[in-house]
Amino acid sequence: MARRRGEWPPDPEPLPVPVIDDHTHLESIPHVLDDGVPDPGMTGQLDRAAAVGVEAVVQIGCDLDSARVSVAWAHEDPRVVAGVAIHPNEAVLHAGVREVAPDGLPPQPLDRHATSLDDALAVVAELARDPRVRTIGETGLDFFRAGERGRQVQRESFRAHVALAKELGLPLQIHDRDAHREVLEVLARDGAPEVTVFHCFSADAEIAAECVARGYLLSFAGPVTFASAEDVRAAARVVPAEQLLVETDAPYLTPAPHRGAPNAPYLLPLTVRRLAEVRGDDLAGLCARLHANATRVYGPW
Numbered sequence: 001m002a003r004r005r006g007e008w009p010p011d012p013e014p015l016p017v018p019v020i021d022d023h024t025h026l027e028s029i030p031h032v033l034d035d036g037v038p039d040p041g042m043t044g045q046l047d048r049a050a051a052v053g054v055e056a057v058v059q060i061g062c063d064l065d066s067a068r069v070s071v072a073w074a075h076e077d078p079r080v081v082a083g084v085a086i087h088p089n090e091a092v093l094h095a096g097v098r099e100v101a102p103d104g105l106p107p108q109p110l111d112r113h114a115t116s117l118d119d120a121l122a123v124v125a126e127l128a129r130d131p132r133v134r135t136i137g138e139t140g141l142d143f144f145r146a147g148e149r150g151r152q153v154q155r156e157s158f159r160a161h162v163a164l165a166k167e168l169g170l171p172l173q174i175h176d177r178d179a180h181r182e183v184l185e186v187l188a189r190d191g192a193p194e195v196t197v198f199h200c201f202s203a204d205a206e207i208a209a210e211c212v213a214r215g216y217l218l219s220f221a222g223p224v225t226f227a228s229a230e231d232v233r234a235a236a237r238v239v240p241a242e243q244l245l246v247e248t249d250a251p252y253l254t255p256a257p258h259r260g261a262p263n264a265p266y267l268l269p270l271t272v273r274r275l276a277e278v279r280g281d282d283l284a285g286l287c288a289r290l291h292a293n294a295t296r297v298y299g300p301w
């Protein structure tokens with residue numbers, strides 16, 4: 001029987017050694033579920049993940065509402081630590097820029113965008129002082145949707161997050177979509193935080209090598225399993241094990257062979273297995289290394 005689009009994929013084979021999902025949006029999962037598909041909630045998702053060797057998560061809140069939820073959840077469940085930021089696409093809306101998106105429609109502002117970008121950044125700075133917040137992110141540049149004014153706003157917002165991460169001594173999680181060179185330029189000019197992570201690394205081996213040389217960490221997500229993403233696999237091969245992380249970016253970017261279905265932390269083993277294959281790493285050894293890297297960067301949980 002064909003699986004309906006939108007149903008939960010079956011559990012993957014458990015990993016031999018537990019790992020950590022270093023970038024997920026658990027609060028967004030209910031919004032992508034088809035009618036009638038069960039929502040296990042935060043605890044249910046974490047239990048299902050733990051059963052296949054995904055022990056803990058970094059829950060990323062990248063707008064005002066989800067940032068607050070992420071901090072609250074990090075206090076509720078010891079398997080969760082939080083990241084907070086204003087996503088580059090959110091920054092544009094807070095700044096009141098209404099440019100036309102690639103689909104031809106202006107982006108839709110929500111109530112929360114009535115807050116100015118400066119005020120939104122001030123809320124993030126306050127939330128970031130909570131001891132359960134372990135990273136500033138995701139921030140960066142997303143040139144996919146942005147026009148010239150939007151890009152300018154994103155740069156300013158990105159630079160404010162870089163400064164905040166340095167002020168608080170927290171790692172930075174970067175969102176980089178179609179803006180690899182520009183992201184590297186901002187980091188070079190302003191000086192990157194001591195620990196800087198490219199979440200859902202999406203560039204090629206050349207950019208990866210430059211990130212490695214600068215000491216950044218690269219976090220790989222579902223695309224490493226996509227047939228079309230040969231560049232990302234080539235990038236994964238040039239990263240020393242000490243600079244590697246893995247993530248789901250759930251509910252988006254569901255790994256193969258379940259593209260189109262919702263994503264959640266329990267599907268991370270599919271990405272980890274493919275990453276080990278691509279790199280020629282022993283699976284258990286890679287898992288142990290990924291776990292150690294995540295606790296070194298964000299932990300202890």
Ligand SMILES: [Zn+2]
Binds near residue numbers: 174200
């Ligand atoms: Zn992102």
Ligand SMILES: [Zn+2]
Binds near residue numbers: 023025060138249
């Ligand atoms: Zn994300």
